[in-house]
Amino acid sequence: MSVGALFDAAARDYDRARRKLVPGFDSFYGAALQSVPFGRDEEIRVLDLGAGTGLLSEMVAGRFPRSRVTLVDLSVEMLRMARRRFAGDSGRFEFRFMGHARKPLPRGYDLVVSALSIHHLTHGDKKELFEKVHGSLVNGGRFVNADQVLGETPEEEARYRDWWLRRVREAGISEEDLAAALARMKADRNATLEAQMAWLREAGFEAVDCFYKDRRFAVYGGRKDERQGKEATDGKTRNG
């Protein structure tokens, strides 16, 4: 089954099990928000890649009340849930039904975020995506990815899996939700944190850093350097 079809099937019940399936849910998403250095009242333009039902978009929009958010996803059903979530505030949100792999991304964003989506891409597509994200940011813009990572060794990877299974069972996940998550995880293509931070630097990002890590769950990202704007022909920057 394709990733889009997997999430189409999961969309209706997706939000229900999130806190149980992501150990440290508040710290993980909280770290993504905390890593964004913009002021609360800035009118930032945000792109959320693999936005799903809009969980992360809602958090970003709450923290930056004057932001405008573009949600991208290849699951029509997940995006349908996101439209419903933002139905009362639709002017701030734009929805794009598209894959973020092997397609050009919209441009001109101050902030590109993603949560638990990029690990579905092949490693080649991840590298290419990081280059496209760099291109979609204005100078001085930021990229934050909150995602699953592969253990650096097979032993570490086995520890991550055992830890995750123990935590989700302790959290009281239902057998139905666990089975659905394990089926979706067959489509995962996790890469190590070290490899992904190296790919970000290769894509041109500066100040690449990891802001949070608890076993499999990591938040990392980088900045599109302001100085690149001086040489750029389109010359668009965050502050004018």
Ligand SMILES: C[S@@+](CC[C@H](N)C(=O)[O-])C[C@H]1O[C@@H](n2cnc3c(N)ncnc32)[C@H](O)[C@@H]1O
């Ligand atoms: C686990 S969900 C995460 C949703 C949301 N970001 C969150 O934190 O709850 C992963 C989402 O990524 C989407 N996705 C996976 N691969 C994608 C791709 N190549 N392009 C766009 N969306 C993708 C899926 O359809 C799904 O909605």
